[in-house]
Amino acid sequence: MSLWEFTWEERLDRFVTELGHHFPDNRVLTDEASKYAYGFDASIHFAKPDVVVLAETREEVLTVVNLANRYRIPLVPRGAGTGLCGHALAWYGGCILDLTRMNKIREISVENKWVRVEPGVVYADLNRALSPHGYAFPPEPGSGDVCTIGGMVATNASGSRALKYGATREHVLALEVILPNGTRVALGSSTLKRSAGYTLTHLMVGSEGTLGVITEVVLRIAPVPTHYATAVAAFDQIEKAGRAVERLVRLRTLPAAIEIMDRTCIEAVNRAMELGLPEVAGIVIVEFDGFSTDEAERPLEEAKRICQEEGVEQFEYTTDPQERARLWAGRKAVLPSLSRAVGGKYSTSLADDMIVPVSRVAEAVKRFAEIAKRYGVTIGTYGHAGDGNLHCKVIFDVKSPEAWQQAWKACWDVYRVCVDLGGDLSGEHGIGFTKAPFLRLRKPRELELMRAIKRLLDPNNIMNPGKLGLEEIPDTFLYKLRYPVKL
Amino acid sequence: MSDDEILHQYLTCTMCGFCRPVCPVYRVFENETCTPRAIVGLAYGLLRGELDVAQASATARLSVSCRACEVKCPSGVEILKVIRWLRRSAWRQGIGPEKKRSAVEYLKKGLSINGKQPRVEQQEDVEVVLFTGCCERTEYAVVEEVFKQLGVSYSVVEQLCCGLPLLLEGLEDLLREHQQRALSKLPREKRLVTACPGCAYMLKEAGLEVAWLPRFLSEKLKLHQLKPVDQRVVVHEPCFGLRYLNAGEDLDALLRQIPGLTLVKPEPWCGAMSFCCGAGCGWELRQEGDGPKLIRRERVNQLRGAAEKVVTACPHCYRWLSEEVPVLRIEELVRMALA
Numbered sequence: 001m002s003l004w005e006f007t008w009e010e011r012l013d014r015f016v017t018e019l020g021h022h023f024p025d026n027r028v029l030t031d032e033a034s035k036y037a038y039g040f041d042a043s044i045h046f047a048k049p050d051v052v053v054l055a056e057t058r059e060e061v062l063t064v065v066n067l068a069n070r071y072r073i074p075l076v077p078r079g080a081g082t083g084l085c086g087h088a089l090a091w092y093g094g095c096i097l098d099l100t101r102m103n104k105i106r107e108i109s110v111e112n113k114w115v116r117v118e119p120g121v122v123y124a125d126l127n128r129a130l131s132p133h134g135y136a137f138p139p140e141p142g143s144g145d146v147c148t149i150g151g152m153v154a155t156n157a158s159g160s161r162a163l164k165y166g167a168t169r170e171h172v173l174a175l176e177v178i179l180p181n182g183t184r185v186a187l188g189s190s191t192l193k194r195s196a197g198y199t200l201t202h203l204m205v206g207s208e209g210t211l212g213v214i215t216e217v218v219l220r221i222a223p224v225p226t227h228y229a230t231a232v233a234a235f236d237q238i239e240k241a242g243r244a245v246e247r248l249v250r251l252r253t254l255p256a257a258i259e260i261m262d263r264t265c266i267e268a269v270n271r272a273m274e275l276g277l278p279e280v281a282g283i284v285i286v287e288f289d290g291f292s293t294d295e296a297e298r299p300l301e302e303a304k305r306i307c308q309e310e311g312v313e314q315f316e317y318t319t320d321p322q323e324r325a326r327l328w329a330g331r332k333a334v335l336p337s338l339s340r341a342v343g344g345k346y347s348t349s350l351a352d353d354m355i356v357p358v359s360r361v362a363e364a365v366k367r368f369a370e371i372a373k374r375y376g377v378t379i380g381t382y383g384h385a386g387d388g389n390l391h392c393k394v395i396f397d398v399k400s401p402e403a404w405q406q407a408w409k410a411c412w413d414v415y416r417v418c419v420d421l422g423g424d425l426s427g428e429h430g431i432g433f434t435k436a437p438f439l440r441l442r443k444p445r446e447l448e449l450m451r452a453i454k455r456l457l458d459p460n461n462i463m464n465p466g467k468l469g470l471e472e473i474p475d476t477f478l479y480k481l482r483y484p485v486k487l
Numbered sequence: 488m489s490d491d492e493i494l495h496q497y498l499t500c501t502m503c504g505f506c507r508p509v510c511p512v513y514r515v516f517e518n519e520t521c522t523p524r525a526i527v528g529l530a531y532g533l534l535r536g537e538l539d540v541a542q543a544s545a546t547a548r549l550s551v552s553c554r555a556c557e558v559k560c561p562s563g564v565e566i567l568k569v570i571r572w573l574r575r576s577a578w579r580q581g582i583g584p585e586k587k588r589s590a591v592e593y594l595k596k597g598l599s600i601n602g603k604q605p606r607v608e609q610q611e612d613v614e615v616v617l618f619t620g621c622c623e624r625t626e627y628a629v630v631e632e633v634f635k636q637l638g639v640s641y642s643v644v645e646q647l648c649c650g651l652p653l654l655l656e657g658l659e660d661l662l663r664e665h666q667q668r669a670l671s672k673l674p675r676e677k678r679l680v681t682a683c684p685g686c687a688y689m690l691k692e693a694g695l696e697v698a699w700l701p702r703f704l705s706e707k708l709k710l711h712q713l714k715p716v717d718q719r720v721v722v723h724e725p726c727f728g729l730r731y732l733n734a735g736e737d738l739d740a741l742l743r744q745i746p747g748l749t750l751v752k753p754e755p756w757c758g759a760m761s762f763c764c765g766a767g768c769g770w771e772l773r774q775e776g777d778g779p780k781l782i783r784r785e786r787v788n789q790l791r792g793a794a795e796k797v798v799t800a801c802p803h804c805y806r807w808l809s810e811e812v813p814v815l816r817i818e819e820l821v822r823m824a825l826a
């Protein structure tokens with residue numbers, strides 16, 4: 001009997017039954033509570049899978065992929081589910097493959113400057129293990145205490161340190177991937193340089209689980225600086241902050257991080273964390289690092305001069321590790337702190353990530369604020385200004401259908417501004433489902449090429465369907481919302 | 488706890504997952520369904536009528552009420568409120584472990600959770616009242632010894648429940664009744680002292696003057712000459728002392744007062760992020776399943792990695808951890824320092 005004579009229910013049934021032959025009961029979840037729980041990630045969406053499998057080995061992953069391919073069951077690899085655009089949701093049902101139990105650090109090779117890990121290793125755990133060696137995997141996403149290396153590779157995650165140290169992509173030396181047809185491939189090599197054909201590791205980085213399941217990652221590691229100097233510069237106009245950023249990036253000593261926060265964000269963090277940041281139009285956090293006090297602190301003078309020339313209101317710095325930790329904890333908490341922002345209104349993961357040329361940061365922040373006003377929503381903007389990477393949270397009455405329509409329009413305008421300014425839809429969080437509608441704002445050729453690659457590697461379209469606009473570009477993100485609203 | 492309030496908690500939650508790695512239940516079951524974030528999501532499922540009570544409350548019933556999630560949550564979601572709302576919904580449908588149900592039945596009858604008759608010693612001329620909660624008086628033997636060494640006069644209240652179980656199960660009405668009935672038996676004008684941080688929290692919330700044992704001993708030791716105690720110990724900071732009572736400082740202060748002691752903390756599972764031993768102030772040991780045991784194993788591994796000997800300041804943590812590792816109680820360290 002050919003596969004297509006089976007109904008979806010029959011295929012699913014057989015798939016689940018066969019999983020039961022390979023996995024113990026407590027690792028194949030079909031109970032309602034589990035399906036519901038896996039219906040969420042850090043996005044605005046909700047989509048329930050039909051089954052969840054908790055894999056512990058690459059062989060088990062192979063089994064699941066083969067079965068999913070045989071029965072044409074959508075298969076969604078999942079790390080910690082911190083993706084902000086519905087990446088790890090089973091958009092069309094099917095199977096979620098939870099990889100967080102594959103969390104072994106297989107080998108740390110300081111002499112070769114790499115580490116070999118399973119995909120479910122949590123970013124912070126990896127760096128804790130590297131810390132006695134004086135090394136780290138630098139990208140440092142804000143979700144680093146939670147997110148997994150597999151998720152980071154699949155979204156090319158990064159953070160404030162990307163300016164100096166690069167994003168995840170720059171650190172991936174080799175990958176082991178189970179392709180949708182069940183082939184296990186080793187891509188790249190555990191060497192610091194390589195010129196042996198296509199860099200297929202890069203194809204997998206940012207693929208958002210649509211091309212295969214990553215089962216092992218070799219990452220380049222870097223020595224951890226011993227000294228830091230962190231300054232907070234407060235500006236009464238966002239344009240001034242933007243001009244300062246533009247000049248700070250050109251310093252001969254590249255800062256380790258340049259962050260920006262607008263007033264909405266500053267107020268939210270102060271409220272949530274009692275941080276006492278100056279409540280001005282915008283603050284810029286600039287940090288230098290190195291292996292001596294001099295190396296970290298010397299460039300501050302120049303940075304201060306630049307900020308003064310751009311009309312800074314207040315410029316303060318610290319080299320105290322505790323004070324620095326407090327400041328960064330505040331910066332990392334911007335996103336969730338905005339959730340406490342305005343009474344009766346709630347913050348949503350919309351316009352979560354944009355990238356523009358560094359020279360256009362201030363203009364972008366300003367235009368986002370205008371957009372917010374136009375559509376009657378609150379937009380808090382912050383981000384890694386040093387590489388032009390901005391984040392927003394859009395705050396509105398999530399129970400109101402009209403407010404959702406306004407939010408949709410606001411996001412459309414935000415992304416149009418980014419593309420108009422020479423930027424793109426995402427610097428680090430990826431596309432998932434939520435940002436897929438905005439692919440319409442970009443030139444179509446690249447997406448066509450991506451679709452061709454997808455068809456080649458995953459002809460049955462089992463891997464994470466519905467994401468990255470690979471089948472079609474959705475007309476709006478107002479689908480499968482996790483909010484109590486009817487649209 | 489109204490439905491609207493629960494909806495507000497759900498909408499406030501950004502599903503960021505920050506609460507996930509700090510939750511002991513998640514760490515041992517390694518399954519998204521067992522995360523605090525999932526609890527918030529499941530509550531929404533119940534509100535929407537998309538899940539039934541048994542399904543929606545399954546994870547909330549596994550919680551050990553350690554409150555790590557709530558302290559970690561940057562959005563200020565009151566996760567414990569959601570847990571209690573789900574537990575209460577389960578109670579209303581008669582869903583819940585037998586051991587918890589029988590305990591609540593005892594409480595309704597004015598007994599302790601172990602079915603014992605409360606005993607309140609009436610002595611006027613004492614400095615403090617020692618409140619043992621549901622612990623046996625024998626568990627307070629060292630405390631009594633130390634009180635004698637310190638010249639503290641006291642009377643004892645035994646087997647009188649502080650009401651914590653009712654709070655943790657979301658049984659608000661019963662809790663109010665219980666507090667009115669049971670706590671009225673306590674001598675109002677006397678300062679209460681208890682080794683149990685859960686009792687200390689509940690008594691404090693009820694407006695009574697109460698000191699958790701570490702604070703009381705710390706105050707008293709200031710007036711005494713102490714001998715060095717040459718021990719290297721790793722501290723297991725009790726959840727209820729740290730995250731309910733906010734009295735981690737009191738425990739630190741007492742331990743710092745003891746000369747010769749080398750203190751180790753099990754990084755990163757210490758301070759505000761101290762990891763639960765699984766006991767949930769004794770109450771959560773009444774759950775079905777092996778969650779608390781698995782959590783204890785995880786905690787013991789963290790502690791053993793740091794030092795051989797463990798010290799703690801909660802009778803429930805002590806009793807539970809002692810089944811797997813040698814544990815000292817703070818009062819034992821104080822006794823050594825006073826010897």
Ligand SMILES: Cc1cc2nc3c(=O)[nH]c(=O)nc-3n(C[C@H](O)[C@H](O)[C@H](O)COP(=O)(O)OP(=O)(O)OC[C@H]3O[C@@H](n4cnc5c(N)ncnc54)[C@H](O)[C@@H]3O)c2cc1C
Nearest residue numbers: 079080081082083087142148150151152154157158209214
């Ligand atoms: C509060 C907060 C702050 C954040 N800050 C940042 C930040 O600073 N920088 C940043 O870049 N991102 C940030 N993010 C977004 C998110 O944390 C990252 O995208 C992260 O890398 C996702 O990892 P995860 O393990 O949670 O993956 P998931 O969300 O589970 O999955 C993300 C995607 O990766 C795929 N995937 C996961 N594992 C595998 C695998 N083994 N093989 C193939 N595909 C896989 C999934 O299918 C999915 O498409 C933040 C999120 C939150 C909630």
Ligand code: SF4
Nearest residue numbers: 500501503504506560
């Ligand atoms: S930390 Fe708070 S906001 Fe984040 S998922 Fe947990 S409960 Fe929700």
Ligand code: SF4
Nearest residue numbers: 510550551553554556
């Ligand atoms: S209280 Fe503790 S056990 Fe319960 S959900 Fe929160 S972190 Fe987990």
